Amino acid sequence: MTSLPLHERIRTDIESRILSGELKPGDKIPSEKELMSRYGCARMTVNKALSALNAAGLLDRRKRAGSYVARPRTVAMMLDVPDLPTELARRGQIYGFRLLDRRISDTRRWREIGKKIGCEGRVLVTHGVHFADDVPVAYEERLVSLAAVPEIESQDFANEPPGSWLLRHIPWTEAENCIGATGANAVTARALKVSIGTPCLSVERRTWRAAECITFVRQLYIAGSYELIARFGSTGRG
Amino acid sequence: MTSLPLHERIRTDIESRILSGELKPGDKIPSEKELMSRYGCARMTVNKALSALNAAGLLDRRKRAGSYVARPRTVAMMLDVPDLPTELARRGQIYGFRLLDRRISDTRRWREIGKKIGCEGRVLVTHGVHFADDVPVAYEERLVSLAAVPEIESQDFANEPPGSWLLRHIPWTEAENCIGATGANAVTARALKVSIGTPCLSVERRTWRAAECITFVRQLYIAGSYELIARFGSTGRG
DNA sequence: CAGCAATAAATGTCTATACATAATTGCCCA
DNA sequence: TGGGCAATTATGTATAGACATTTATTGCTG
Structure with a gap:
């Protein structure tokens, strides 16, 4: 009672x-x-x-x-976008991250990078793999605007992947996810130790802070290893 | 002022x-x-x-x-769950649906159906394909509890797919989506006119009305033909 | 009957107060 | 030293009243 x-x-x-x-x-x-x-x-x-x-x-x-x-306009559901290390810890699995590549690029020389992240200037580009219990689960390509986040240039990501570092250090005001499916290509298949064409869940996310783009990330989750859950419950409470 | x-x-x-x-x-x-x-x-x-x-x-x-x-654990974002006919119309494409199979089953005889939908009793089972401009984009398997929605037994779905019919006729209070990736199997590949193993976006959704499960649906979108968009804007207000 | 003005009905905001509930802090005693 | 009890503090809930704001309705008037 x-x-x-x-x-x-x-x-x-x-x-x-x-x-x-x-x-x-x-x-x-x-x-x-x-x-x-x-x-x-x-x-x-x-x-x-x-x-x-x-x-x-x-x-x-x-x-x-x-x-x-009210007459409902769009049927909108809440999607919990997880932080991978946190999520795996909750499931009792051991999380790992291996940085494959780290370089600094410039949108003025590499146009397609500017197109992805949607801003101008110097950009930190990283590629890496997320592991659960030493098994690869996701490939990640990330771009971070150095104009927006200069501090990140000194990070080596030995202990913490760039995404978690950003989540802890950089506040953001807006984000957009694009969720689809795709097959692993030569590079990602090798990194994930699967065969080319293996179905993967693709999550692309752009994050802004007050009109300034902070980061773009594209993650490929091996089919079956990971799923997103979206809920519509009676209310936003809980 | x-x-x-x-x-x-x-x-x-x-x-x-x-x-x-x-x-x-x-x-x-x-x-x-x-x-x-x-x-x-x-x-x-x-x-x-x-x-x-x-x-x-x-x-x-x-x-x-x-x-x-608050420390953002999982970041909750708004996911616009699409009604396929509406969404395609918005894009200027012609929507079509072909019912491949329609039968009535019973969870007491077919246990795996009860497991999927999470309720007991007679269940309407449909399989069909969604088309955009006469090209297949998604395969759909749907289970509808006839205890919860007896009216649906008289529908033939010639003009309207079961999902849209339900959306228009049956109010619901809760839903859960599970989003992942998978490869097309023999049945779905043939229905979608792609080769076996083609990457697909998989959306599974269970819908309840006040603790009573109404429907379970599993949709397979051919990779590249469809993407989900989720947004997070600073506040929940308008 | 059309147009305008007054009225009333509903929500929006705010105050000041009261008591309830939970959790931290610190004190006392074993 | 450490465990437990009590005091304190911040939030949670609720009340009764006041005034502001918006707008549908009503009624008056030309």
Whole structure:
């Protein structure tokens, strides 16, 4: 009997009636006044519940008009993009990283690099392999803008892959993932110790901090060794 | 000069200091008491701002201990789960669907079906191919619980694939996607007119309505023909 | 009947207060 | 020294009231 707080109970009451289809998009929700007498509580309590549903995108609220069930625009789900070392540790596997190559390039001389990362200037380029229990699971190519992250030039990535280093040191405001499938090519197949053409999950990610591109990464996970999980749960809470 | 409400100003103040890196993961945020004297307002106002940041996952708040900048474990991103017909129409391609097989099975006789969908009873099983401009792009296997969706038994899916029909008719409360890569097997390769072993993006999705499983679907997208996009923007707000 | 103005109804924000709950800190005693 | 209890502190929840803002409705007027 941990009895939820009242505002959460009001929230989940309405939420479940929306999600179950009992309340359809466009339907009107009782006014705060009505709900406060129905639940026998103060208006702030009802307001907290409805504001949360509004913030979660389940309700549209307009002054004087009332609260209405929002019509869903896009079906969006939460995708947990994992940090590989963290994720493997959680599974009880031993994580390893081997740096295959590390060089500094310049978008003015190597155009295709600028195209990938989407910025100008000097760029740190690394290639490496992620291991789980000494078995290769992923190949990684990474570009890091040295204009945005000059400190990274002094890192050797002996103990920590560039991605984890960046995650710990560099805050970012926006990112975009592109998820697809592809076959391993000659270079990646050799690094991952699989045959050419082996299916791989491909994750490409660009990360920005306030309009400035920080890094581009392309990871190839050997089919079956790794999967992404995306959830849509009733709410963003948990 | 519409001057934001105070609680939003407090929120964005702190939020921008987190996102800019001025406040790092693990750093302590001033207590509500301190913030209320700093902004010259009541505690509820500060509380509203901090609670919102907490709900957004930017803060960890613990009683007695205080509020701390959350350390991003797995970064949650928004994944737009596509409805294939809608998505292709948006791209200006002509969508098509061919039903290859349709049967009704029972989890009590076919155990592996019950295992996939995670429920008991009679199940509608369909196999089909999605086309873009008459070219196959995806193979789909779908299981639908007839206990949860009896109406679907009378559908023939001549005009509309089962997924779109479900999306339009059946509300759901929870879903989970599992995204990986795999090679086409004999059956799927023949249906997609590719050679066996061709890399494919695999999306498996289970959908529930209030603890009752509605449907399981497994889609195989031919590598290169389709990609998922996931975005993360600074805040969950619009 | 059209257009405009007043009214009322709903949400939005904020205050000041109260008590509840959890966790840290430190003190006391074995 | 160390274990356990109590005091303290910060957050969590809730109340009752006030005023602001937006906008649908109503009613008045030409």
